[in-house]
Amino acid sequence: MLNLPAFFHDLNQTDLADWQPYFQQIIEQRLNQYTHGEWQEWEEIIEKLPLIKTENIELKDQVSIGSQKDLQQLSQLETDNFIQKLKRFHPWRKGPYNLFDIHINTEWRSDWKWDRVIKHISPLKNRTILDVGCGNGYHCWRMLGEKAQFVLGIDPSQKFLAQFAILKKYIGECPVHLLPLGIEDMPKDFTNNGFDTVFSMGVLYHRKSPINHLLELKQQLRPGGELVLETLVIDGDEQQVLVPTDRYAQMRNVWFIPSAKALELWLARSGFKNIRTVDINQTSLEEQRSTDWMHFHSLKEYLSPDDINQTIEGYPAPKRATLIATL
Numbered sequence: 384m385l386n387l388p389a390f391f392h393d394l395n396q397t398d399l400a401d402w403q404p405y406f407q408q409i410i411e412q413r414l415n416q417y418t419h420g421e422w423q424e425w426e427e428i429i430e431k432l433p434l435i436k437t438e439n440i441e442l443k444d445q446v447s448i449g450s451q452k453d454l455q456q457l458s459q460l461e462t463d464n465f466i467q468k469l470k471r472f473h474p475w476r477k478g479p480y481n482l483f484d485i486h487i488n489t490e491w492r493s494d495w496k497w498d499r500v501i502k503h504i505s506p507l508k509n510r511t512i513l514d515v516g517c518g519n520g521y522h523c524w525r526m527l528g529e530k531a532q533f534v535l536g537i538d539p540s541q542k543f544l545a546q547f548a549i550l551k552k553y554i555g556e557c558p559v560h561l562l563p564l565g566i567e568d569m570p571k572d573f574t575n576n577g578f579d580t581v582f583s584m585g586v587l588y589h590r591k592s593p594i595n596h597l598l599e600l601k602q603q604l605r606p607g608g609e610l611v612l613e614t615l616v617i618d619g620d621e622q623q624v625l626v627p628t629d630r631y632a633q634m635r636n637v638w639f640i641p642s643a644k645a646l647e648l649w650l651a652r653s654g655f656k657n658i659r660t661v662d663i664n665q666t667s668l669e670e671q672r673s674t675d676w677m678h679f680h681s682l683k684e685y686l687s688p689d690d691i692n693q694t695i696e697g698y699p700a701p702k703r704a705t706l707i708a709t710l
Contacts, residue, residue, distance in 0.1 A: 385414070394406070402570050406570075410562060410564075429545065432465065432549065433456075446481065446528075448554060449482065472542065472545055474676070475546065476677055477490075477518035477519050477543075478521050483553075494521075500613065500705050504609065504707060505609050508531070509530065511532055512526050513537070515566050517537060517582075519547050520543070522584065523536040536562070537563075537564040537565065566603075577604045579608050580608060580611065584611070588615045588631075588638065589637065591638050593639045593649065594652070597650060597653040601653060609707065609709050612705070613703060616640060623642040623644070624641045625641075631698055632698075647659075647660060656708065661706065663702060664703055665692075666702070666703060
């Protein structure tokens, strides 16, 4: 699933080339941990997916690969089998994807988040980009659609890596890569050769130490680089922070939910400049929901049945802010 020669080739076209030995070592360590579970089965499934040629790839306004006409290369039985194999990688959480007119209707309308973010950030053309906690890489493809030079997504989930590998099989070789790493696995000292843009979307509230996460993001940026931070927030002033007693919207791994003003203060204390909150949006039942491609419980089941403005635990319903800052 990982084409490391292609990754290192693309890495070497950037100012990050000096980190190839480090990445070789850390990736080998991580892959050695993937000797259990369904990893080998997923690799075999992806390897045997049919080779379908297409010249129709759209990444700027959506992630769309090929058309139904391309599926004519397959018999109806082969097409049905192809769809069933795609569904073996359930749950599909980030998307949506249009793969040969097969609509992979994911839990999240990640395209809506992208539409809220893209109009506020610096143009991504010719930039090197790190997407932290990228899931299956949906936003990485949209970054390539904006003509980024090099995009590295990191996420430790094996399932997300497998889903990404399916898309890359049909998109073909391009300077977009997903590594099964966390932010703590990344190099710690880029000196003057960090990424031009670092994205952290939907990650901060899962970290036990949010300030440490901001400092980790800072370490990945070049001087003058841009941070795009999207996370859960609550209403309030710069001192307002929610720390759930146990679960938040049924999630156990939610630790700190600050107000946007508090988050601006945290960024300033962490050494960022030009800090601004550019969007605040309450997550709707249309943006996060169960589908045929993600049939587990979703946002509807996590909100109070009497008041969708509250979680089932009685906290404010999920509201997300996007903040931009520079180093």
